[in-house]
Amino acid sequence: MKGKSAQKWWKDAVVYQIWPASFCDSNDDGVGDLLGIIQKLDHLRDLGVDLIWLSPIYDSPQHDMGYDVRNYEDVWAKYGTMEDMDRLISEAKSRGIRIVMDLVINHTSNEHKWFLESRESKTNPYSDWYIWRDPKYDADGTRRPPSNWRAAFGGSAWEYVAERDQYYLHLCLPQQPDLNWLNPATRKAIFSSAVDFWLRKGIDGFRIDVVNFYWKDPTFPDAAVILPDEEFQPMEGKHIINGPPVHDWLKELRSKITENHGDEIVLIGELPGTDPAEILRYTSPEAGQLDMIFDFDIFMAGNDWSGLLHTLKLPSLRLVKDSLIKTQTVKDAWTTAFLENHDNSRSVSRFGPGDGPQCEAAAKMLAVFVCTLSGTLFIYQGQEIGMTNIPNHWTRKDLRDAAVLRYLDKVDRDHPGDEGMGEKALAAARKFGRDNARTPVQWTNEKHAGFSRADPWIRVNENYRAINVADQVRRTDSVLSFWKRMIAIRRQFSKPLVYGDFEVLDKDNAETMCYLKSYGQENMLVTLNFSGEKAKMCLPSLAKGDSWKLVASSIGNGVVSDTLQPWEGRLYARH
Numbered sequence: 001m002k003g004k005s006a007q008k009w010w011k012d013a014v015v016y017q018i019w020p021a022s023f024c025d026s027n028d029d030g031v032g033d034l035l036g037i038i039q040k041l042d043h044l045r046d047l048g049v050d051l052i053w054l055s056p057i058y059d060s061p062q063h064d065m066g067y068d069v070r071n072y073e074d075v076w077a078k079y080g081t082m083e084d085m086d087r088l089i090s091e092a093k094s095r096g097i098r099i100v101m102d103l104v105i106n107h108t109s110n111e112h113k114w115f116l117e118s119r120e121s122k123t124n125p126y127s128d129w130y131i132w133r134d135p136k137y138d139a140d141g142t143r144r145p146p147s148n149w150r151a152a153f154g155g156s157a158w159e160y161v162a163e164r165d166q167y168y169l170h171l172c173l174p175q176q177p178d179l180n181w182l183n184p185a186t187r188k189a190i191f192s193s194a195v196d197f198w199l200r201k202g203i204d205g206f207r208i209d210v211v212n213f214y215w216k217d218p219t220f221p222d223a224a225v226i227l228p229d230e231e232f233q234p235m236e237g238k239h240i241i242n243g244p245p246v247h248d249w250l251k252e253l254r255s256k257i258t259e260n261h262g263d264e265i266v267l268i269g270e271l272p273g274t275d276p277a278e279i280l281r282y283t284s285p286e287a288g289q290l291d292m293i294f295d296f297d298i299f300m301a302g303n304d305w306s307g308l309l310h311t312l313k314l315p316s317l318r319l320v321k322d323s324l325i326k327t328q329t330v331k332d333a334w335t336t337a338f339l340e341n342h343d344n345s346r347s348v349s350r351f352g353p354g355d356g357p358q359c360e361a362a363a364k365m366l367a368v369f370v371c372t373l374s375g376t377l378f379i380y381q382g383q384e385i386g387m388t389n390i391p392n393h394w395t396r397k398d399l400r401d402a403a404v405l406r407y408l409d410k411v412d413r414d415h416p417g418d419e420g421m422g423e424k425a426l427a428a429a430r431k432f433g434r435d436n437a438r439t440p441v442q443w444t445n446e447k448h449a450g451f452s453r454a455d456p457w458i459r460v461n462e463n464y465r466a467i468n469v470a471d472q473v474r475r476t477d478s479v480l481s482f483w484k485r486m487i488a489i490r491r492q493f494s495k496p497l498v499y500g501d502f503e504v505l506d507k508d509n510a511e512t513m514c515y516l517k518s519y520g521q522e523n524m525l526v527t528l529n530f531s532g533e534k535a536k537m538c539l540p541s542l543a544k545g546d547s548w549k550l551v552a553s554s555i556g557n558g559v560v561s562d563t564l565q566p567w568e569g570r571l572y573a574r575h
Contacts, residue, residue, distance in 0.1 A: 010205070010266040010291065011334060012498055014487055015100075015378045016049040019342050020057055020079055021065065022440045023381055025452035032440070032451070034080035034088050040443075043469065045095045047384055047480075048487035052092060053207050053268075055342055056102045057085065061111050063175040064402055065342075065438075066102075067209065068109040072194040089202045100266060101198055103206035105190050106213050107176040114189070115177050119161050119168070129186045130177045131169040133220060135160070147220040150232035153403045154410050157235065169220075171213060171240065173402065181214040181249055191256055199257065205266035211250070211290070212271050212282075215243025229414075237273050247281060250289035268336070269293040276330050283333035292334040292376055297323035299344050317530050320351070321504050321513060328374055328502035337373035339366060340380035345436040349389035351530065352567065355463070358532055360386060361567035363479045364554035365528055368569030371486040372497050372517060372526045379483075382441050385472050386479040389436040391462060396426060400458045404433040442468040477556060489552055493573065495519040506538035512564065514538035524551070525572040529564035537562050548572045 024036030034057065044052065056066030059074040066076065075085050092099055108115055117126035133146035145158035145167055151174075158167035159174045169178045180186050195206070217239040225233055257265050269282060271293040282290045298320055327335050339347040347370075348354065352362030363386030371377065390398070396408060408425055415421040429435075435458065442464035444450030449464035461467075472478035490497050500517040511531040517524045525548065529535045554569040564570070 008266075008291070009264065010051065010376060012491070012494055013051040013098075013376055014047075014049050014490075015051045015053050015376060016044055016047070017053040017055065017341060017378060017380045019055050019065075019381060019438055021457060022438050022451070024441065024443070025454070025456070028453040029078070030452055030454040030456045031078045033078065034075070034084040038084075038088055038091050041091055041095055041097065044097060047379075047484060048491070049379070050097055051204070052097055052099045053378070054099055054101050056104055058104070061109055061175065063109070063173055067104050068107075068111075068173065068176045069104050069194075070109040070111045071113075073197050086201065093202070098204040100205040100207055100268065101203055103194060103208045105179065105194050105208070106210050107170065107172065107178045110175045110177055120163055122164055122166070128183050129180055129189075131180050131216065132164060132166045133158070133169070134166055148222045148225075148231070148233050149220070149235045150223075150230070152235075154406045156232050169216065171210075171235070178216070179214075182218075182245070187249060187252065191253065195253070195257065196260060199261045199265065204264070205268065205291075207268040207270065208290070209270055210272070211269040212242045212246055212274060213240055214249060215246050216240050217243070241273050242278055247287070247289060250282070251287075254288050266291050272296055276326055279330060280333050283330075285332070292336050294336055294338070294341075295323075295327050296344075297326060298339070299350075317510055317513060318508065321507055324373070324502070325504060325507075335375035336378055337370050337375045338378035338380070339370045340383045340437065341378070342380070342437050343434050345432055346387055346389050347383065348386050349431075349436065353532060355388055358567050359388065360479055361554065361565075362386075364482045365530075365567045365569035367479070367483050367486045368526065368552065368554050368571055369513075369528055371483075371490045372524070372571060374498060374500055374502055374517070377487075377490065377498075380437065382437075384480055384483045385442065385467055385469055387439070387442060387467060388461065388463060390430055390433075390439060390459075392427070392430055394430060394459070398459050399429060399433065399435050400438070401429075401434040404429045404435065444468050444470040482554065482556075486552065489571065493522070493524060493551070496522045496524045500524070509538060511535050512538055523574040525574075526569070527564065527572075528569045529567055532566045534566060535564045537564060547574050549575050 018037060021032050023032040024040050025032050026035035026039060027033060057075050057079045058066060058069045059071040059076050060066045060068050061070060075082055089099055114126050114129050117124055118130050121127060136144040136146060138144055145156045149157035151157040151170060152172050157169060157171060159170060160167050170176050171178055221239065223233040223236050227233060254267065267290050269290040271279065271282065274295065279293060281287055283293055347366050348359055348363045351366060353359055399405060408429065411421060411425040439458055439461045440449055440451035440456050442449040442461065445465045445468050448456055449460045449468060451460060469480065472480035475481060496517040496519040500519040503516045505514040505516060506512060511529065512535050513528045513530060515526050517526065527537050549572060550570060551573050552571040555565050
């Protein structure tokens with residue numbers, strides 16, 4: 001498999017992503033914090049985690065949960081202090097756990113000091129640190145944005161500032177102006193304030209947000225009209241994604257990091273909308289840019305993303321297999337293994353039944369699935385206990401995601417009085433919205449799931465009484481116990497499971513997934529049932545073959561047969 005010759009500490013790592021606001025609240029103000037993370041480090045150590053990916057903790061107005069950074073060199077007060085962060089780094093290291101931070105440098109907050117200076121005039125030293133363009137004017141003299149681009153969260157991607165009589169570009173919210181990476185002074189400041197500052201504090205790398213979006217076509221041509229009833233149109237990838245200068249900028253960033261901090265710092269890129277050939281330009285050893293990337297095809301398989309939640313559908317298993325083949329068979333580069341993150345719905349709801357008596361079985365099967373994929377393993381908080389999507393009865397007032405709320409407002413404007421369309425949009429938000437991953441971690445069956453003694457910033461999922469860490473720690477047959485076992489197995493068989501080649505054996509089967517993992521003479525077989533009914537194994541003879549030994553079954557009854565139980569996952573080793 002890709003990159004198996006070069007051994008790096010992060011390849012074997014088990015990474016745990018923490019969404020700070022929802023992890024653990026130490027001071028009972030309803031918001032998670034750094035001291036709360038410290039309180040739960042032993043839980044992560046016992047799970048088998050050796051690297052934390054910490055989502056944004058920077059000082060921020062919180063229009064987008066910290067992805068609008070006001071000051072890269074400070075901590076948001078609700079999360080704690082810089083002293084708390086120093087202690088977290090130290091306490092984690094004492095348990096053998098490293099930390100990587102979210103690096104948000106495509107844009108800043110509109111309250112960042114750089115932007116406050118930039119917006120004042122066209123002649124000050126920060127004037128071109130962001131992307132500014134002159135207005136267009138209609139025939140009747142009405143001022144219009146420079147292009148018809150629609151922001152990712154809806155509305156125009158341009159915001160007017162009277163002081164300059166210009167618009168600035170924001171791919172996301174108006175409160176998130178895009179930085180001008182073409183300016184060397186901007187890049188120098190980004191490295192000093194956002195990168196070098198934190199590496200000197202002792203973190204071990206970064207997960208880099210939308211790393212392939214730094215370049216934008218400087219001509220800003222209008223996007224093709226694919227939504228004829230809409231004023232603003234979805235941005236076209238060719239104008240914002242994977243521009244040639246991005247590779248030079250990342251080489252520059254990597255070179256500075258290596259020069260100042262050595263070659264063991266890990267850089268993980270979020271790389272949406274990128275084909276395998278282009279991925280290699282970022283991640284091959286010769287590229288000298290990123291160590292690994294996230295590709296989100298497994299989430300978006302079968303969907304043509306337009307920003308309209310109500311048009312999305314759950315992916316078929318065949319399409320999931322196609323997306324895996326793309327990322328698991330990339331040669332000469334390293335990849336990632338994950339099923340959840342802060343931007344997507346819960347895996348047991350996306351790939352499994354979501355709720356009901358089979359939910360726990362599906363959560364265990366999915367643990368077999370992701371723990372046997374090649375690459376660095378990423379777990380998202382709560383995944384280890386099988387946390388689910390928000391309930392279907394939650395209303396709009398229960399939601400907090402800025403993107404979803406803007407989307408629901410737009411549906412109301414576009415379909416006034418249409419209650420059916422409003423409910424359709426709300427149902428889509430419950431199924432696909434980002435709040436699904438952002439409800440508080442369910443630690444106990446006590447009030448607020450043991451997350452806080454105060455009312456949390458977002459509701460706790462009511463199923464916390466049945467799904468929580470405290471109960472699962474006591475049960476040897478729990479989802480948590482099974483996750484610990486699968487992580488241990490992944491370490492025991494690291495060559496085929498972490499580094500091995502990947503081959504799907506039943507590409508066209510709509511209910512089961514069967515694949516072979518191989519490294520030299522070491523071979524392992526994974527067979528998974530993605531349905532609520534019994535299913536035949538893709539290669540039934542393997543179940544009884546003398547050369548194959550059952551290593552793990554998510555059902556746990558020790559029965560070896562050619563029939564998989566509903567939502568069962570098995571792992572075999574050739575001996």
